Every structure is written in structure tokens, then in C-alpha cells.
Amino acid sequence: MSFCGIFKPDLPKRAQFVLIGAPYDSGSSYRPGARLAPHQIREFSESLSSCTERGDDLIDLPARDAGDLILNNQAEDSFTKIETVVGEIFDTKAIPIILGGDHCITLPCFKAALEHHKNLKLLYLDAHPDLYPSFHGDPYSHACVVARILELEGVSGESITQVGIRSTSSDQIKVQKESGVKTIHAWEFESFVDKGDGPVYLSLDIDVLDPAFAPGTGNPVPGGLSTRDLITLIHKIRSRIVAMDVIEVNPMLDSSGITALAAVRVIMEALSVMAQARK
Ligand SMILES: [Mn+2]
Numbered sequence: 001m002s003f004c005g006i007f008k009p010d011l012p013k014r015a016q017f018v019l020i021g022a023p024y025d026s027g028s029s030y031r032p033g034a035r036l037a038p039h040q041i042r043e044f045s046e047s048l049s050s051c052t053e054r055g056d057d058l059i060d061l062p063a064r065d066a067g068d069l070i071l072n073n074q075a076e077d078s079f080t081k082i083e084t085v086v087g088e089i090f091d092t093k094a095i096p097i098i099l100g101g102d103h104c105i106t107l108p109c110f111k112a113a114l115e116h117h118k119n120l121k122l123l124y125l126d127a128h129p130d131l132y133p134s135f136h137g138d139p140y141s142h143a144c145v146v147a148r149i150l151e152l153e154g155v156s157g158e159s160i161t162q163v164g165i166r167s168t169s170s171d172q173i174k175v176q177k178e179s180g181v182k183t184i185h186a187w188e189f190e191s192f193v194d195k196g197d198g199p200v201y202l203s204l205d206i207d208v209l210d211p212a213f214a215p216g217t218g219n220p221v222p223g224g225l226s227t228r229d230l231i232t233l234i235h236k237i238r239s240r241i242v243a244m245d246v247i248e249v250n251p252m253l254d255s256s257g258i259t260a261l262a263a264v265r266v267i268m269e270a271l272s273v274m275a276q277a278r279k
Pocket residue numbers: 126127128205207208219248
């Protein structure tokens with residue numbers, strides 16, 4: 001049981017939400033370990049009740065826990081498997097909630113989402129824009145994931161909004177300006193407004209949070225959002241979220257578990273927003 005029974009392992013296929021772990025971290029450029037996150041996030045989810053902070057009890061949500069994928073941590077094989085399985089979740093009209101893994105896993109998940117949702121937008125909460133054309137010779141580094149997404153057919157810079165950015169570089173700023181990716185930096189996050197147009201893929205890198213709130217992540221950057229800020233921002237989302245991933249929680253660096261716990265809380269609050277939109 002995950003998230004105090006919100007995600008049921010034995011629910012039949014009519015689930016509206018499907019939780020799935022993608023334990024992959026070969027794209028980590030600094031400190032790997034994010035492949036261990038799905039297990040830790042599930043474990044810490046048991047410390048909260050099934051109610052959101054506003055008292056919305058999610059216990060009866062038609063939500064299924066599909067477990068974790070078995071991945072060999074090699075990019076090509078893993079991405080193919082992730083894209084296939086996430087695509088099968090979309091086939092059932094459910095919303096996948098994907099637990100990473102490093103940020104690379106967003107690429108195959110977003111590809112699967114694009115196949116199923118026209119005019120898909122990407123809302124990318126992260127300290128980093130991940131717009132490197134290639135990083136240390138690796139085009140499939142987690143630092144390149146948005147650059148790869150921009151190359152997909154049907155994706156333009158205008159369909160991508162990044163929030164929380166505070167660690168970039170001249171070559172990434174160049175890509176951002178040329179492509180038209182919308183950037184809301186960490187210091188201006190309160191200006192985020194969502195008017196609710198179109199389906200959205202929500203990708204949440206836990207390092208959007210300040211290291212004081214989420215120390216357990218591979219590439220922390222000071223000056224980030226508080227957990228309170230992040231939950232309030234999630235509550236402001238009006239668009240129809242069609243998929244969500246939570247990535248870059250690294251249990252090897254999360255001795256107190258507060259990073260995993262923050263991930264749990266944010267997922268629950270986002271679930272509540274998504275469930276409301278479906279009513
Ligand atoms: Mn990041």
C-alpha cells in the first residue's frame with residue numbers, strides 16, 4: 001500500500017491515477033542514487049494520513065500502485081520500456097504519477113504523453129533549465145532533458161514553462177532565448193499564474209525546493225522555494241494535468257527523509273488538484 005492506501009496495488013484497470021516507479025539514474029551528472037527514490041517515497045508516505053492539508057480525504061480515489069519498473073539503468077533500453085509502459089497507462093485514460101529516477105525519465109514519459117494529448121504543455125519546476133545541448137559529452141544527461149524535449153515533433157519553446165530556475169549557464173540561456181521557453185526564476189516565482197489552457201505535463205524536480213527543505217538531491221542549489229511556497233504554487237494550477245513526475249529525490253543524501261516526505265506531500269496536494277479538475 002502506498003500513500004496510506006490511496007494507491008491500491010490490486011485495483012482493477014479502471015483506475016484514474018496510476019503510480020509507477022522508474023528507478024533510473026544513469027543520467028545523473030554528479031551524485032547518483034535517485035534510482036532508490038520510489039521505494040523511499042512509498043515508505044515515507046506511510047507517515048502521513050490520506051487527507052491533504054485542506055482536509056480532502058483521498059482514500060477513495062480510484063488510484064492504483066503499479067509498482068516499479070525493472071530497469072537495467074542503460075539509457076536506450078530503459079527509455080523504451082518507460083515510454084511503452086507509461087503509454088499503456090495513457091491508453092486506459094488514466095493519469096500516470098511517475099516516481100523517478102533522475103530527470104532523464106521525463107523524456108520517455110513526455111513522449112508517451114505527446115502521443116496521447118494534442119497541444120500538450122510542459123510545466124517544469126526545477127532549479128535548473130536542463131537545456132544543455134550535451135553535458136560532458138552525454139546528450140542523455142539529466143542536464144539535457146529539456147533540450148531533447150524541444151527536438152520532439154509538436155513541441156515548441158512557447159509550450160514550455162519553467163519555474164524556480166536559479167542555476168543556468170550562457171549556453172543554456174542562449175537555447176532558452178532562441179527557443180522561447182518561458183522562464184519564471186526562483187526570485188519571481190510568486191508571479192506564476194495559470195489560466196488553465198490546455199493539457200499539461202507537470203514535471204517536478206525536487207531541487208526546485210531550497211536545500212534547507214530538500215537536502216536529499218544530487219545537485220542542490222541554494223535560494224530555492226520553501227515547501228510551503230511549492231504547495232501554494234501547485235494549488236494555483238488551473239490547467240488539466242494529464243501526467244506528473246517527481247524526480248531527483250536521492251535517498252543516499254536524505255538521512256532524515258525530509259526530501260522524500262516533501263515529495264509525498266506535494267504529490268498528495270497535486271492529486272487533490274487533479275481530482276478536482278476531473279469532477
Ligand atoms: Mn534540477
